[in-house]
Amino acid sequence: MVRIQRPAAFAVGIMMISAVSAQTDPGVRGGAINGQTGATATNPLPLASVTANTPTGVLEFFDDGLDRFQEIDNVSGGTAGTGLGPRFNFNQCSGCHSQPTIGGSSPASNLEAGVISAGIVSGSTNTIPSFITANGPTREARFPFFFNANGTANTSAPNGGVEDLYTVSGRADAGSCSLQQPSFALAQLANNLIFRIPTPVFGAGLVANIDDSTLLSNQAAQAGNGLGISGNFNRNGNDGTIARFGWKAQNKSLDLFSGEAYNVEMGITNETFTQERPLPGEEVLGTGLPANCLNLANKGYPEDITNFAAKSSPDQFTVNASIPSDVIGFSMFMKLLAPPIASTTTPGGATSISHGSALFTSIGCSVCHTPTIRSTQASNVTPSLGNTPVSAFSDFEIHHMGTGLNDNVSQGNAGGDQFRTAPLWGVGQRIFFLHDGRTSNLLTAIRAHASSGSEASQVVANFNSLSAASQQDVLNFLRSL
Amino acid sequence: MQARHSRHPMIGGSLLGPIVGLLLVCPTGPVEGAAQIPAPSPNPPGKVPAGVILVKGAWSSASDSVTPLPEGGTVAGREYSSAYFHLSYPISAGWIQQYEGPPPSDTGYYVLAQIQPPDTQRSASRGTVLIAAQDMFFASAAAKSALELVNYTGSHLRADYVVERRPSEVKIAGHSFVRLDYVSPVAKLHWATLATQIRCHTVQFTFTSADTGLIEHLVAGMNDMKLPPEAGVSSGAGGDDAPLCIKDYASGGNVLTRVDPIFADRHYNPIPARVVIDRNGKVKHIHFISSFPEQAKTVTEALQQWRFRPYMVNGRAVEVETGILFGTASDKTLMSLSGGHAGR
Numbered sequence: 001m002v003r004i005q006r007p008a009a010f011a012v013g014i015m016m017i018s019a020v021s022a023q024t025d026p027g028v029r030g031g032a033i034n035g036q037t038g039a040t041a042t043n044p045l046p047l048a049s050v051t052a053n054t055p056t057g058v059l060e061f062f063d064d065g066l067d068r069f070q071e072i073d074n075v076s077g078g079t080a081g082t083g084l085g086p087r088f089n090f091n092q093c094s095g096c097h098s099q100p101t102i103g104g105s106s107p108a109s110n111l112e113a114g115v116i117s118a119g120i121v122s123g124s125t126n127t128i129p130s131f132i133t134a135n136g137p138t139r140e141a142r143f144p145f146f147f148n149a150n151g152t153a154n155t156s157a158p159n160g161g162v163e164d165l166y167t168v169s170g171r172a173d174a175g176s177c178s179l180q181q182p183s184f185a186l187a188q189l190a191n192n193l194i195f196r197i198p199t200p201v202f203g204a205g206l207v208a209n210i211d212d213s214t215l216l217s218n219q220a221a222q223a224g225n226g227l228g229i230s231g232n233f234n235r236n237g238n239d240g241t242i243a244r245f246g247w248k249a250q251n252k253s254l255d256l257f258s259g260e261a262y263n264v265e266m267g268i269t270n271e272t273f274t275q276e277r278p279l280p281g282e283e284v285l286g287t288g289l290p291a292n293c294l295n296l297a298n299k300g301y302p303e304d305i306t307n308f309a310a311k312s313s314p315d316q317f318t319v320n321a322s323i324p325s326d327v328i329g330f331s332m333f334m335k336l337l338a339p340p341i342a343s344t345t346t347p348g349g350a351t352s353i354s355h356g357s358a359l360f361t362s363i364g365c366s367v368c369h370t371p372t373i374r375s376t377q378a379s380n381v382t383p384s385l386g387n388t389p390v391s392a393f394s395d396f397e398i399h400h401m402g403t404g405l406n407d408n409v410s411q412g413n414a415g416g417d418q419f420r421t422a423p424l425w426g427v428g429q430r431i432f433f434l435h436d437g438r439t440s441n442l443l444t445a446i447r448a449h450a451s452s453g454s455e456a457s458q459v460v461a462n463f464n465s466l467s468a469a470s471q472q473d474v475l476n477f478l479r480s481l
Numbered sequence: 482m483q484a485r486h487s488r489h490p491m492i493g494g495s496l497l498g499p500i501v502g503l504l505l506v507c508p509t510g511p512v513e514g515a516a517q518i519p520a521p522s523p524n525p526p527g528k529v530p531a532g533v534i535l536v537k538g539a540w541s542s543a544s545d546s547v548t549p550l551p552e553g554g555t556v557a558g559r560e561y562s563s564a565y566f567h568l569s570y571p572i573s574a575g576w577i578q579q580y581e582g583p584p585p586s587d588t589g590y591y592v593l594a595q596i597q598p599p600d601t602q603r604s605a606s607r608g609t610v611l612i613a614a615q616d617m618f619f620a621s622a623a624a625k626s627a628l629e630l631v632n633y634t635g636s637h638l639r640a641d642y643v644v645e646r647r648p649s650e651v652k653i654a655g656h657s658f659v660r661l662d663y664v665s666p667v668a669k670l671h672w673a674t675l676a677t678q679i680r681c682h683t684v685q686f687t688f689t690s691a692d693t694g695l696i697e698h699l700v701a702g703m704n705d706m707k708l709p710p711e712a713g714v715s716s717g718a719g720g721d722d723a724p725l726c727i728k729d730y731a732s733g734g735n736v737l738t739r740v741d742p743i744f745a746d747r748h749y750n751p752i753p754a755r756v757v758i759d760r761n762g763k764v765k766h767i768h769f770i771s772s773f774p775e776q777a778k779t780v781t782e783a784l785q786q787w788r789f790r791p792y793m794v795n796g797r798a799v800e801v802e803t804g805i806l807f808g809t810a811s812d813k814t815l816m817s818l819s820g821g822h823a824g825r
Contacts, residue, residue: 152527191528223621230586240749362665400583415538
């Protein structure tokens with residue numbers, strides 16, 4: 001297991017509010033990371049009861065999960081983790097989930113753009129797609145539709161699966177595996193290419209621990225809002241309960257979320273997703289992956305499993321934490337990770353933030369971005385997860401966001417234009433916004449909520465009706481989160 | 482090792498039949514990627530149209546394309562008109578519908594039109610008109626009429642708002658409406674909601690502006706609306722040219738023959754349907770307010786087999802419009818037909 005200790009490479013691009021009259025996004029909030037004293041770019045803080053190691057041993061699980069979240073995986077051999085590929089987006093969870101600290105969203109410096117120079121992929125067999133740039137955002141790519149023989153998109157055949165950016169072909173540890181990248185350039189020509197950026201996972205354990213009835217009560221309380229808003233929930237197809245993770249709330253649990261990401265983003269098979277994943281086209285056409293690209297780690301499947309022969313240690317809790325698979329380790333890390341803490345004074349000062357908060361509610365933003373959901377159910381994991389209000393600024397419903405944000409990808413019951421209300425806690429220190437990271441400007445992100453078919457158009461009209469000073473207060477409030 | 486087979490033979494067999502692995506590569510042998518990727522054709526490749534939602538989730542649909550639907554109103558020129566509600570609303574000069582509303586929700590909430598001045602018009606006095614409808618068969622709020630629904634809204638306003646005018650009846654274009662005004666002191670925005678009931682829907686006009694004079698001007702403009710005779714705060718149950726709307730008609734002894742739909746795939750979303758029953762007790766028209774296409778097909782096949790007791794008015798059978806909620810949502814506020822009770 002190798003940990004990368006990177007400097008705080010992300011740009012703390014604080015834009016000072018000048019004496020101009022127009023409202024501007026104050027930019028990434030400076031100061032304490034996640035608003036937490038003691039947090040650093042490589043050491044996010046766990047929940048308070050985890051810090052207190054209650055129950056005894058839980059802190060070891062958090063630390064172990066944090067280590068695994070930073071693990072760099074190779075294809076085979078060496079001392080690092082193995083199983084990478086044969087297709088992947090990056091070789092380390094924290095390479096993409098790192099702003100403002102590990103567990104966050106896309107950093108300013110996009111490591112996906114440096115994979116050739118870093119020796120992660122071979123430059124003789126891979127190219128950096130045009131939409132992957134050094135200044136970010138970190139992206140995964142999807143083709144909403146399959147293609148016809150003549151290169152046109154077949155809009156009668158929805159695809160929507162992740163098209164991994166890179167292959168292991170040409171790496172010294174990848175044997176004779178020969179795979180090509182998807183043809184992103186042609187997909188771009190056909191306008192058949194969409195992006196997603198990493199969702200931050202701070203406070204994810206609290207989100208997981210909200211009972212469905214609490215979410216339903218919150219939904220019922222928003223009825224009759226008079227703003228054109230009426231969302232619903234993306235429900236797990238197996239048991240009908242509310243799913244809540246991912247851009248379209250397509251994943252029910254953190255275990256599922258991490259298992260899928262390990263398989264899809266890094267190409268590592270695990271006890272939740274046990275087979276190597278071909279590209280969507282390879283899957284539906286039945287071609288699958290070539291034999292010489294399977295079992296590259298030479299250890300069979302799945303590549304990540306429960307450590308039945310736990311490592312030896314005089315510390316029983318170290319032994320305990322080492323037993324679960326990486327996927328469970330990731331899940332445990334996310335579950336125990338503390339939510340960001342909002343600033344009451346930065347940016348713009350306490351008066352502006354307080355006014356912006358009141359405006360945020362008054363003009364209707366809070367109908368979807370519910371400031372606080374009360375409260376989580378009792379927890380057997382650690383006390384901080386139980387009976388706790390969740391100030392995520394989300395109702396965890398999916399809403400129609402119209403033609404402007406539509407990506408023509410369906411996940412679960414969510415259609416192409418339906419997205420989970422993005423939690424806003426921590427938005428003050430995020431760099432990229434919206435599901436595809438199309439903007440770093442909060443004002444642009446707000447206005448992108450309005451388009452034909454969007455539930456948010458009326459609220460955006462309300463926002464636009466505010467004075468520039470009031471809009472600035474809303475922006476300051478958002479950057480305080 | 483042999484190539485793996487698709488886990489989706491049905492998809493591979495039909496829907497994806499013409500699809501080739503344009504973006505795939507040969508799993509074995511020489512690198513053929515360049516050869517596999519066709520050279521750019523003389524014609525530029527067709528593009529996925531921008532700004533079009535092609536992959537939809539649960540959406541509205543109907544069993545025929547001629548029967549007017551609640552969401553089928555249009556903004557044309559200076560008028561919003563709805564054949565379903567038999568109403569027309571004159572739009573202020575220069576105002577436009579910049580964005581169409583979202584599809585109907587699974588609780589029967591419709592954004593019929595959103596009207597406002599264009600962004601280029603930066604006058605001091607700006608506002609918006611939101612025309613919406615709530616299907617009273619499927620409303621989340623415990624309200625049986627437009628009057629009750631607006632009373633509910635007024636009594637459940639958040640603390641951020643101050644009521645400026647409690648729900649009270651007013652006359653608009655010769656019909657009774659209920660009006661509720663409130664203000665956000667912090668945003669300095671005023672809202673006026675005026676609602677009436679048509680075909681068992683609460684039709685709401687919500688005006689928003691910082692300028693109360695503009696709001697009064699817009700409310701006064703409502704007097705030029707055309708409304709059906711039934712429109713009223715507690716009436717509005719169809720009849721005349723429209724079917725008579727009766728909540729929960731598809732229950733008890735009214736249903737002579739019932740065949741429950743069996744959903745093969747998706748199970749956990751509510752499927753609210755408005756059904757028109759003809760004078761002979763057969764289903765004449767189905768409007769799915771929210772459903773996936775395969776669900777609509779399944780329900781349609783089932784409903785075509787249903788037979789109802791004809792509804793008699795003055796000894797004469799009349800058409801009835803009612804709501805039936807299919808599907809389940811693990812939501813205690815919903816009751817599925819399979820549980821023996823239709824509707825809420």
